[in-house]
Amino acid sequence: MLQQAGALLPEAEPYSEAWLQGIMDALCDLSSKDALTGLVNRRSFEMALAREVDRVARSGEPALLLVLDIDHFKAVNDTYGHAAGDLVIQAVAGALNQVVRPMDTVARVGGEEFAIVLPKCAAGFGATVAERLRERVAELRIEIASGQTLAVTVSLGGAFAPQWVRSSSLLWMERADRQLYRAKAEGRNRACLENQVDSLVSAEEKGMLFAVTQQESE
């Protein structure tokens, strides 16, 4: 499996304890990481998001979900080729990883789409961190060929997890996605965040809270 995926096999003596451990680590990476960027993949991110939903519901601590999309990325591929597009995706991934805290999870969730979950992120800090990510990407000068560099921008959407409500990661993702659409529609190279956290608990989420309360009272 590892050879088929182009992954390196451990250098230790075959079938030794170190070699088996190396094989297990490499298989874990293969199932949880995106091969192009080394970021967490969509499947693994969805699990991290579900864990965060549970943690927020238990602790009431704020958490922010950001979704990002490279602007006009099709034009990069069409103008400079797919290999240059891949270099752009890798550079953006690296830049995002540099800006966040070790406790945050950065994932590549689609072709030129990324998502970041930021636990314990206070509501007042959301716009600052989103803006810092946007700026960091805009500052990049990505070398796509000798002496040829490209600059790209990203649009971001963000939503805070509803505190004290056992929501679903899917609903959370949908809310962040809506903000991303807004950022694209308003001209790209910007961040749009839901601003009022408490009043944005949807009817569906209230239903989930009710279901939890009912179960707990049985």
Ligand SMILES: Nc1nc2c(ncn2[C@@H]2O[C@H](COP(=O)(O)OP(=O)(O)OP(=O)(O)O)[C@@H](O)[C@H]2O)c(=O)[nH]1
């Ligand atoms: N190089 C490269 N391109 C990819 C990869 N995955 C998806 N793409 C390309 O990403 C492009 C996404 O383009 P669109 O969804 O039209 O969006 P866009 O051009 O970024 O426009 P906006 O999002 O509206 O700003 C498509 O051309 C895909 O072929 C990948 O792994 N590598």
